Amino acid sequence: MNAYGIAFLTGARRTLAARGDLSTQVGMMLLVILALSSVWHAATAAHGGHIGGYSFGELVWYITFAEACTVPVPARAIEDIGEEIGSGEVAVAMLRPASVVGIRMAIDGGAALARQWCCLLAGGAFAWILAGPPPSGLSAILAVGASFLSLLLSIALQHALGGIAFWLKDARSTWFLFQKLILIGGGVLIPLNLLPHAVAAFFIPLPFAAIAYVPGSFAAGHGSIALVLEQCCWLIVGMGAAFLVFARGERRLEVLGG
Amino acid sequence: MGERPRLSQGIVVDELGKTFGSGRRGSARVDAVAGISFHIEPGERCAFIGPNGAGKSTSIKMLTGILRPTSGTATVLGLVPWEQRLTLARRIGTLFGQRSQLWFQLTPRRTYALLASMYGVPGSDRDARLASLGELLDATHLYDRPVRTLSLGERMRCELVASLLHEPEILFLDEPTIGLDLVAKTRFRDLIVRINEEQGTTIFLTSHDVSDIERVANRVIIINHGRIVFDDSVQMLRQSLLKRKLIGVRFEEAVPTLRVSGAAVLTHDGAVAQLEVNTEESPIRSVLDALLEQYPVADISVEDPPLEEIVSHMYERRP
Known part of the structure; x- marks a missing residue:
């Protein structure tokens, strides 16, 4: 296995070893699913069992996958990346014969994937109890695939944004903006196509939708080939941006002193 | 007497300079290194010393390819560090006393597995080297403890194992004994000398601790205000100055x-x-x-x- 594969496994092992953190994250996610399910239960009941074409069960499965795509990637990862660059810590990684961003993304990817599987297993079981089986077996399988791509996209975007610290020496404010954009523009709380048409038309083509809305839509049985293509395109853009930012940034790194 | 190794296989520095900041729009312009030149041949143990802000760490960062110089040239093992950083990284080892290369959440053994895969060290070679380095540095019993639970002295020994795992031809040490107690420092210095003598590894050391220079180096380069003010043996430093x-x-x-x-x-x-x-x-x-x-x-x-x-x-x- 090459260095990136071992880095990926190392990240996964690290997550699974920290059982306390993992349990807390999964527990919090279940609480959020329970709270949002209660809201959607009331909303769908008030509208004759469906709202905007979604049944209560579909909405529960939507929320479960949207949450399982956002909870596993630490919100402050951008700040950590920026801190490593701003403090010069990245210099140590540059002394290794491997891509700095590649190894970093592999470790983060392994850690996030381990968390995501735990979230999907626990969240899936919880959603099943709350709302019955997923609307479609095939959609559920596609949703799992979309969730993996979503994770990669999220990590790539975080590295691209964190890499700004090569120029600005600081990426602290970016993580907050990124998190809120995923929460609102990604459709974590509400499927984007339930928003007013103009708002939905604005957010759906953006990468934040590819992180939460796309896997959620597949889980709810509302996925489409166009959404998969959108997600793949953003993944290519995100990965390209991350590698480009680090390649350019490493060439202009300025670390003064020891 | 055997043939002397080719100079290009050591470290060759020619008028190397680094300026931070553009000086435009009020940004400060700092001449960290102002055109230094020296040659280090394979197998030498060279101390590169100077007061704070003299340009030591900046020089090391240029020689390891992290920083690009603003003037001059350098080759390390025949490679231009900032142009061939990844290739050079396979052949050099680094140890920064103030920055760890071990992952704190992992055990050293897991870090070594990851590092070995980056350096292309096969599993059997890795295990053999870990065993011999563990014996040499008395670190085998530390391999399976999480790094965060190690004392500074223990961690530095594990750091040195990480630096030597791929059998580097040159070892860059930047303040390697900082924070260590006297016993750990003495032991660490003896280890560096032993590695140089047994494996022929070139040692390039920066330190503020004069004992590091006395015990480890056979040559001293003193840098101050970005320029070299002395370059000779430790003995000559004593005798001529x-x-x-x-x-x-x-x-x-x-x-x-x-x-x-x-x-x-x-x-x-x-x-x-x-x-x-x-x-x-x-x-x-x-x-x-x-x-x-x-x-x-x-x-x-x-x-x-x-x-x-x-x-x-x-x-x-x-x-």
Whole structure:
């Protein structure tokens, strides 16, 4: 296995070893699913069992996958990346014969994937109890695939944004903006196509939708080939941006002193 | 005598300079390294020292490919570091006393597995090297403990294993003994020398601790204000700079007053005294003759001033 594969496994092992953190994250996610399910239960009941074409069960499965795509990637990862660059810590990684961003993304990817599987297993079981089986077996399988791509996209975007610290020496404010954009523009709380048409038309083509809305839509049985293509395109853009930012940034790194 | 190794396989630095900041729009312009030149041949143990802000770490970062110079050239093992960083990284080892290369959440063994895969060290070779390095550094029992639970001394030994895992040809050490206690420092220095002698690894060391230089290096380059102010052996640093000798003397009985031509009395307490001689003004032999003639000497010693004092004097010099 090459260095990136071992880095990926190392990240996964690290997550699974920290059982306390993992349990807390999964527990919090279940609480959020329970709270949002209660809201959607009331909303769908008030509208004759469906709202905007979604049944209560579909909405529960939507929320479960949207949450399982956002909870596993630490919100402050951008700040950590920026801190490593701003403090010069990245210099140590540059002394290794491997891509700095590649190894970093592999470790983060392994850690996030381990968390995501735990979230999907626990969240899936919880959603099943709350709302019955997923609307479609095939959609559920596609949703799992979309969730993996979503994770990669999220990590790539975080590295691209964190890499700004090569120029600005600081990426602290970016993580907050990124998190809120995923929460609102990604459709974590509400499927984007339930928003007013103009708002939905604005957010759906953006990468934040590819992180939460796309896997959620597949889980709810509302996925489409166009959404998969959108997600793949953003993944290519995100990965390209991350590698480009680090390649350019490493060439202009300025670390003064020891 | 065998053929000398080719110079290009060591470190060759020619007018290397680094300026931080553009100086435009009010940004500060700092000339961290101002055109330094030196050659280090394979197998040398070279201390690269200077006061804070002298340009030591910046130079090391350029030689390892992290920073791009603003002027001059350098090759390390025949490679231009900032152009061929990844290729060079496979052939050099680095240890920064203030920055860890181990992942704190992992055990050293897991980190070594990851590092070995990056350096392309096969599993069987990795295990054999870990075993021999563990024995050499007395670190085998630390391999399976999480890094965050290791003491600083233990962690530094594990860091050194990480630096040597891929059998580097050159080892760059930046303040490697910082924070270590005296016993750990002594042990660490002995290990570096042993690695150099047994494996022929070139050592390039920066440190503020003069004992590191005395115990490890056989050559010293002193940098100050971004320029080299001394480049010679440790012995020459003692001999050629500060033509000053210290004479320690013990008399057979207490001497009430002590006055020796050509020497200044530094301390005098009855039967024990220390004198200082400027050998450019008074030959040491004439001072010793005068001392032996005038006083009942029981024991006498002539010493160089401490290296720390010499280095401090060098730091005060402008290039």
